[in-house]
Amino acid sequence: MEQHQSLITWYVLFAITQATALVLILIDNNTLADRLTAAGLLCLNGVWFLLYGKKLVSRGDDDWHGLIYAAGSLATFAPAVWFSGNATFALFGLVPQIYMVLPVAWAFWPMALFVFTPQILTWAAGAVPALPWPAALLIIAFSQAFGWAISRMSEQSRQRAELLNRIEALTIEAERARWAGEIHDTLAQGFTSIITLLQGAQPNVELALRTARENLREARALVASNSPSPLDGSSLEDALRRLVNGVELESSFRVIGDPVGLQTSAEVVLLRTVQEALTNVARHSGASRVDVVMRFDEDGVSLEVRDDGRGFGDAPEGFGLRGMRARLEQVGGTLSLSSDDGASVLVEVPL
Known part of the structure; x- marks a missing residue:
């Protein structure tokens, strides 16, 4: 968006310089034929920009295509100056274009040729140049400095655009990770419980139905970006007890x-x-009992989930444990694991 607005500003500048040059040509003291010819050539110059140069400027190309554009622009600008010296005013728009379609090192010589064109044509016509040669050299030096500034601004704009794109990509990636964690923590776990229960005896069917209903509410809560449904209308202690x-x-x-x-x-x-x-206890531990203790003290709150199963062993942490750590880091909490006489998961969150 910022780059687009910057280009619009340049396009307005080009249009103003072309329009001013056309007005100066039409009020010149030359013959009507010369004035109309110069004005027509300058209009062709504008058409050349719209058909070819504008594409290079908007894409930010800095290669040999810029030389083609510079040659075509000079081919219409030079004869326009020959028929009317007032066409020289168009340089205020043409010189920046050169630096926007060519690297700074390449742009110097085409720019110098554009600036010297009125001098050379006036000298060829046997007249005294209206602009002294030292002044022309000063314009060239100023144009080179101005072109360097344009190049720097263009590069900074490109870097800002890349940074914004990177931030957007990271934001999307983080949101995908968040949704993956939420789905893993809610729907996947709930449906796993349903499958486990249905594999058991008939009395577990009622519990399976209740679990399915809770996961359906959970899915609706996720879509609506609400708080987790086990907390709806109850305290944390009650939700954990359930x-x-x-x-x-x-x-x-x-x-x-x-x-x-x-x-x-x-x-x-x-x-x-x-x-x-x-x-994890139900799926992997082989435990027959699990105990959960919630402790409040002055520094914070802790939760310990302990079972009498086989423990963690040397198995690497899976997605679930990594997701636990990631979520706890967001609230300044920590996660500790131990495998003494079963497995223990200790979570601590500061107040």
């Missing part, structure tokens, strides 16, 4: 200390972490 009571193992849930209010983001992280830990 999660623990819903596992197909002997389980217990205890709260130690005086509960305090937590930020919603911290409550979501704690809930998701316990949900992930319980799913």
